[in-house]
Amino acid sequence: MKVSSRALPWLLLAPALAATVLLVLAPVAQTLWLSLHDVILFRPKSQPFVGFGNYVAVLNDPMFWESLGHSVVWVVVSVALQFGLGLATALLLNRRFAWRGVARALVIVPWALPSVIIGLVWTWMLDFNLGLLNQIGVRMGLLDAPVAWLARPDTAMAAVILAVVWQGFPFFAVTLLAGLQAIPREHYEAASIDGASTFASFVHVTLPGLAPVIATALLLRMIWVSNSLDLILVMTGGGPGTTTHTLPLYAFLKAWSGANYGYGSALAVVLTLLLLVVVIAYARRGMRDAPA
Amino acid sequence: MKRLRLFLGTEVPLLGILAFALGPWVWMMLSSIRPDEELTHSPVSLIPGALTLVHHIELLQRTSFASNLLDSLVVAVGAVTLGLLLSLPAAYAFSRFRFPGRRLLRVQFLVVNMFPVVLLVLPLFFLLRRLGLLDTYVALIAGHATFTLPFAIWLMTSYIDGIPPDLDEAAMIDGATGVQVLRLVILPLVVPGMVAVGIYLFIASWNEYLFALMLAGRNVRTVTVALQMFIGENEIHWGLLTAGGTLVALPAVVLFLFAQKHLVGGLTGGAVKG
Numbered sequence: 001m002k003v004s005s006r007a008l009p010w011l012l013l014a015p016a017l018a019a020t021v022l023l024v025l026a027p028v029a030q031t032l033w034l035s036l037h038d039v040i041l042f043r044p045k046s047q048p049f050v051g052f053g054n055y056v057a058v059l060n061d062p063m064f065w066e067s068l069g070h071s072v073v074w075v076v077v078s079v080a081l082q083f084g085l086g087l088a089t090a091l092l093l094n095r096r097f098a099w100r101g102v103a104r105a106l107v108i109v110p111w112a113l114p115s116v117i118i119g120l121v122w123t124w125m126l127d128f129n130l131g132l133l134n135q136i137g138v139r140m141g142l143l144d145a146p147v148a149w150l151a152r153p154d155t156a157m158a159a160v161i162l163a164v165v166w167q168g169f170p171f172f173a174v175t176l177l178a179g180l181q182a183i184p185r186e187h188y189e190a191a192s193i194d195g196a197s198t199f200a201s202f203v204h205v206t207l208p209g210l211a212p213v214i215a216t217a218l219l220l221r222m223i224w225v226s227n228s229l230d231l232i233l234v235m236t237g238g239g240p241g242t243t244t245h246t247l248p249l250y251a252f253l254k255a256w257s258g259a260n261y262g263y264g265s266a267l268a269v270v271l272t273l274l275l276l277v278v279v280i281a282y283a284r285r286g287m288r289d290a291p292a
Numbered sequence: 293m294k295r296l297r298l299f300l301g302t303e304v305p306l307l308g309i310l311a312f313a314l315g316p317w318v319w320m321m322l323s324s325i326r327p328d329e330e331l332t333h334s335p336v337s338l339i340p341g342a343l344t345l346v347h348h349i350e351l352l353q354r355t356s357f358a359s360n361l362l363d364s365l366v367v368a369v370g371a372v373t374l375g376l377l378l379s380l381p382a383a384y385a386f387s388r389f390r391f392p393g394r395r396l397l398r399v400q401f402l403v404v405n406m407f408p409v410v411l412l413v414l415p416l417f418f419l420l421r422r423l424g425l426l427d428t429y430v431a432l433i434a435g436h437a438t439f440t441l442p443f444a445i446w447l448m449t450s451y452i453d454g455i456p457p458d459l460d461e462a463a464m465i466d467g468a469t470g471v472q473v474l475r476l477v478i479l480p481l482v483v484p485g486m487v488a489v490g491i492y493l494f495i496a497s498w499n500e501y502l503f504a505l506m507l508a509g510r511n512v513r514t515v516t517v518a519l520q521m522f523i524g525e526n527e528i529h530w531g532l533l534t535a536g537g538t539l540v541a542l543p544a545v546v547l548f549l550f551a552q553k554h555l556v557g558g559l560t561g562g563a564v565k566g
Contacts, residue, residue: 005389005470006391008385008389008470008471009385009388009389009391009394010385010391012381012382012384012385012389012474013381013382013385013386013397015377015378015381015382016378016379016381016382016401016441016445017382017397019378019434019437019438019441020400020401020404020438020441023412023416023434023435023438024404024407024412024438024439025404026415026419027411027412027413027414027415027416027419028407028411028412028415030415030418030419031411031412031414031415034414034415085309088305088309089306089309092302092305092306092309093306095298095302097298097302097303097306103306103310105549105552106310106313106314107309107310107313108548108549108552109313109314109317109545109548109549110313110316110317111548112495112541112544112545112547112548112549113317113499113541113544113545114498114499114500114501114516114540114541114544115499115501115516116499116501116516116519116520116540117320117516117519117537117540117541119520119523120320120519120523120533120534120537121316121317121319121320121537122316123523124319124320124323124530124533124534125316125319127530129334130331130332130334130335130336130530132316132319132336132338135335135336135338138335139335166312166313166316169313170313174552223405223406226408227406227408227409227410229409229410229502230501230502234501234520234523248408248409248410251408251410252410255410255414256414256506261414264410264414265411265414268408268410268411268414269411271408271410271411272406272407272408272411275406275408276406279406
């Protein structure tokens with residue numbers, strides 16, 4: 001068999017491309033198409049074209065704006081906390097001490113767990129009667145009485161954010177640690193010869209050296225957290241009431257439970273566009289700030 | 293003095309962080325081996341009185357969990373196989389050939405990564421229903437292999453990049469065709485990369501929930517969906533649930549610890565290169 005070298009790369013790429021077109025791009029195109037129609041599950045024959053009607057409805061839907069607000073809180077607060085805790089962990093793990101290897105290996109555990117298990121672990125930890133957190137809190141006098149963390153409108157969001165921070169901070173810890181190890185020792189030595197304090201060498205050597213890794217890790221994690229709905233679905237199902245409805249969860253519930261595919265599709269498209277805008281803005285900023 | 297500073301400034305805070313990272317997971321495993329009398333007695337005592345395997349045994353014997361484990365295993369192994377078959381040739385093409393559209397295609401594979409699952413899962417449901425593949429192994433294997441494809445190709449490309457091109461050229465001079473080079477030169481050398489990518493594919497498929505819930509769930513029910521259904525039942529049986537959680541988490545944790553260096557290296561390798 002003789003294949004010309006011009007065709008060979010395309011031949012090699014063909015299976016991956018075909019799978020992507022069939023199982024990703026075609027569904028995306030169909031979602032765009034569905035979002036322009038009224039699609040009700042139990043009424044498959046009649047799917048009237050409604051133009052941008054679903055999108056107008058989205059913008060006039062108070063639940064959309066509420067979910068968007070929850071999404072912003074969910075992403076900004078949880079990613080900031082994951083990043084902060086992950087950075088602190090990475091800096092500590094980069095120091096020299098006896099059980100460093102064990103600590104580096106074990107800190108990753110929460111990130112390896114399935115979201116469903118993470119939801120299970122924290123539902124158990126936060127249980128009203130039997131949860132470990134209520135018990136410790138009451139015993140140490142931090143709580144007057146057990147709190148139904150997942151059932152109270154004022155604590156449910158904080159509870160799911162706690163779970164996603166637990167899941168995500170090891171990701172930052174290990175990626176930032178790898179970034180720290182890639183910073184040449186000479187840079188620190190040069191800084192200390194110049195009489196830089198620990199803090200000054202952190203600001204002038206560590207942070208700039210770590211910047212590209214920080215940028216990529218933040219972007220990746222932000223995309224994941226924005227799109228993820230399984231953890232919330234498992235822990236609260238969006239409740240109590242609508243207090244933990246984020247945008248992807250609302251789209252999912254609307255399309256699935258409500259069986260309104262057209263409207264759910266429009267919500268999913270709006271979510272993707274919003275995310276795309278944020279990512280592009282972020283990437284452009286990153287390129288401008290990056291040292292040439 | 294220096295020892296004390298290291299202890300207070302580094303080891304104590306890290307112990308706190310590790311307690312946070314491992315505590316809830318350990319508590320789940322511990323709960324799964326305690327008898328019901330202890331689990332339902334409020335407040336639950338921190339130190340277990342008796343240890344037992346009744347929940348694990350009941351879970352495997354009296355519920356469908358054993359067959360759910362098998363379903364998860366079949367899907368994950370299928371996704372590993374299909375994912376490797378798709379990502380290896382693609383990564384070889386990206387690593388060794390310069391062709392028009394290469395950059396665009398690489399970016400495209402990453403952009404695909406960004407689409408929320410909610411956006412894909414409804415039309416996939418329709419598509420698979422039309423093909424009569426809903427609620428089958430094929431549906432989940434195809435779904436899992438595709439959404440993991442971007443990172444699989446990314447990781448595999450960085451492995452093939454690490455194989456010196458001189459070896460390919462030497463084989464070419466000896467008269468080997470492109471396909472022969474892939475099969476006889478690259479394949480044996482890329483085995484560690486295939487192990488790393490394979491483990492990533494396995495964990496991603498094993499842990500996945502939303503596809504497994506929407507595209508299957510009745511005939512083919514993976515462990516994540518089965519566990520979630522246990523939580524949804526009226527009376528939560530924490531003994532069974534924590535036993536299930538312990539069993540499901542174990543393969544993912546063990547494999548991850550085993551392949552950690554390679555997976556993290558793949559992520560940051562990409563980050564450093566930009």
